[in-house]
Amino acid sequence: xxSEEEVVEAVSFLRRRLCAAVWETGVGAAGPPLLPDVExxxxxxxxxxxGTIENGSNNxxxxxxxxxxxxxxxxxxxxxxxxRTFPERVSVVRLNGLLHADDRCALKAIAEQxxxxxxxxxxxxxxxxxxxxxxxxxxxxxxxxxKSVVFIxxxxxxxxxxxxxxxxxxxxxxxxxxxxxxxxxxxxxRLDADELLEKRVRSRFSNRKLLFLPPSSxxxxxxxxxxxxxxxxxxxxxxxxxxxxxxxTKKVLEATMQDIxxxxxxxxxxxxxxxxxxxxxxxxxDQGRGLLTVADFKAANTLLHSQFKREALQNLSVxxxxxxxCMKRLESKEQEVCNFTIVxxxxxxxxxxxxxxxxxxxxxxxxxxxxxxxxxxxxYADFRGRNxxxxxxxxxxxxxxxxxxxxxxxxxxxxxxxxxxxEHMTFK
Numbered sequence: 001x002x003s004e005e006e007v008v009e010a011v012s013f014l015r016r017r018l019c020a021a022v023w024e025t026g027v028g029a030a031g032p033p034l035l036p037d038v039e040x041x042x043x044x045x046x047x048x049x050x051g052t053i054e055n056g057s058n059n060x061x062x063x064x065x066x067x068x069x070x071x072x073x074x075x076x077x078x079x080x081x082x083x084r085t086f087p088e089r090v091s092v093v094r095l096n097g098l099l100h101a102d103d104r105c106a107l108k109a110i111a112e113q114x115x116x117x118x119x120x121x122x123x124x125x126x127x128x129x130x131x132x133x134x135x136x137x138x139x140x141x142x143x144x145x146x147k148s149v150v151f152i153x154x155x156x157x158x159x160x161x162x163x164x165x166x167x168x169x170x171x172x173x174x175x176x177x178x179x180x181x182x183x184x185x186x187x188x189x190r191l192d193a194d195e196l197l198e199k200r201v202r203s204r205f206s207n208r209k210l211l212f213l214p215p216s217s218x219x220x221x222x223x224x225x226x227x228x229x230x231x232x233x234x235x236x237x238x239x240x241x242x243x244x245x246x247x248x249t250k251k252v253l254e255a256t257m258q259d260i261x262x263x264x265x266x267x268x269x270x271x272x273x274x275x276x277x278x279x280x281x282x283x284x285x286d287q288g289r290g291l292l293t294v295a296d297f298k299a300a301n302t303l304l305h306s307q308f309k310r311e312a313l314q315n316l317s318v319x320x321x322x323x324x325x326c327m328k329r330l331e332s333k334e335q336e337v338c339n340f341t342i343v344x345x346x347x348x349x350x351x352x353x354x355x356x357x358x359x360x361x362x363x364x365x366x367x368x369x370x371x372x373x374x375x376x377x378x379x380y381a382d383f384r385g386r387n388x389x390x391x392x393x394x395x396x397x398x399x400x401x402x403x404x405x406x407x408x409x410x411x412x413x414x415x416x417x418x419x420x421x422x423e424h425m426t427f428k
Contacts, residue, residue: 006241007290010230011282017227022390035219035225035271038070041210045185046078047192048208052183053086053148056410058175060184060205062156064191065212067272073189074212075152091117091142091149097158103167106159107131114138136174143181156186160196168197202298214269220261224253225272228292241290248291256297264301267402277304312375313407319360319368321407321414322347324377325422327397328404337381340369340391349408356417366391 034042041063051057063071082090093113100106111131115122116140126134142149151171153159159168175182186193197205215223228249230242253261264277280300285292316324326346330338344365351359360368370390372378381394399407407420408414 003241004287004290006239007285007287009236010241010245011285011287013230014228014282015279018275018282034070034074035215035222035223037213038074041070042074044210046075046081049078049082049148049150049183049185052150052181053089056143056146056148056181058180058365059181059208060172060175061188061208061210062186062188062191062194063210063212064188066214066270067189068268068272069212069214070271071212072154075185075187079150079152089147091147092152093149094152095154095159097153097155099401103162104128104160106167106394107135107170109408110135110151123376135170139174139180139182140177143179147181149182151182151184153184153186157190157193157196159186160193160201165198165201169201169204172201176204178428199387215271217262218267220265220269220271220274221253223274224261225250227275228278229370230280245291252292252294252297254292260294260297260301263402264304267400273304274394277301280304286410290366309377309403310406310410312377312400313403314410316407316411317368318358318413318415319365320372320417321411321418322350322358323365323369324397324399324404325408325418327378328401328422331397337394337396338367344391350421354355354417356415358415 011428045063046063048059048061052059065071074195079090079092083092089115093110095106095109100109107128108126108131111126111134112122114135123130139149159165171184174180175184190196191211194202194205194207194209229246230236232242232246235240252281261274261277264274267273273279277297277300280303281292281296284296285298313321313324323343326343327338330336330342330346335342344362349364350356371377373380373395377399378395378397404422408419
């Protein structure tokens with residue numbers, strides 16, 4: 001018989017573990033487990049920064065991979081470990097390409113953070129050249145006191161797309177001197193971020209790149225297994241409930257792998273998203289029963305994925321479904337941004353090829369297009385050309401393949417030929 005005290009203790013332990021994983025606040029043993037490839041990148045980044053701290057060698061490295069693949073988690077974990085291992089010897093300066101809109105603003109943020117770290121007075125009225133001169137002096141002074149400065153550049157590709165790349169050039173150029181002791185860590189979801197660098201900037205970059213790949217279904221299953229299993233080292237006691245929990249959880253994961261977990265991975269394969277699913281499943285646990293079930297994961301999956309788009313797709317007209325499928329077909333042709341004119345031409349091409357009875361005029365199609373925008377299934381790609389006619393403004397689709405597939409299958413008005421067009425993107 002499972003006691004309520006054992007269940008409460010186990011659920012509390014798993015909640016603490018999963019909250020640390022979801023919010024990425026845990027470090028070391030308290031933090032979320034890392035996949036093998038991510039763990040290898042973590043060790044390589046740590047070795048690179050340790051070389052800067054211990055040997056005084058200036059380094060620069062890029063962490064490249066899709067969003068949610070673990071770049072920020074690895075960076076924060078390495079920095080936390082270095083600050084514990086080398087107290088008072090690491091100074092961290094953080095920049096973000098989305099927040100710091102230009103090089104002048106970014107350099108001002110660097111000066112402000114260095115002043116705060118070294119207990120100096122920051123001048124808000126300092127010009128770009130003054131802040132640049134201050135940065136050079138502080139790098140040399142930090143090296144004399146055996147203190148390394150680590151620059152973290154989130155959204156690195158945005159810095160590389162700015163005219164003249166003055167910030168990147170000045171940072172990397174200052175690191176060419178033997179009198180400085182610094183490292184630059186760039187994070188970007190663009191795999192070609194280093195190709196955006198100008199020749200003079202690329203020549204000063206050390207050309208180190210750590211690639212983060214999205215996890216496979218097997219990796220996700222192993223990750224869930226690691227975070228949902230109770231420890232058997234005696235930290236939670238030697239109760240038979242621990243082995244009962246672990247055996248039951250293993251069976252539940254095997255039962256839900258192809259269904260719920262497969263859908264979750266198809267929508268978002270990031271470990272953060274998977275940990276969120278596991279946390280909601282644990283929160284749905286019936287403490288009277290004391291063990292996880294497939295129903296807990298189904299309820300968590302329903303809570304995690306909003307039903308708004310699915311309900312909106314069920315109530316669309318046939319013409320609106322045609323337009324969405326045409327936009328998805330254009331996406332498969334690597335044309336993610338398009339306008340109504342292009343979408344309507346794709347619709348006419350399919351109609352002329354297959355001679356279906358669902359033929360509508362341009363005016364009616366434009367009205368359906370506007371209705372899709374009102375439902376926020378498509379949005380404007382940018383805010384340029386606000387005075388242009390709606391049929392010529394670029395738009396992009398806000399639903400993925402799985403959501404559209406479910407919408408087509410659940411919509412009672414959807415014709416069979418439309419499902420075929422969607423299922424076979426190369427269907428001419």
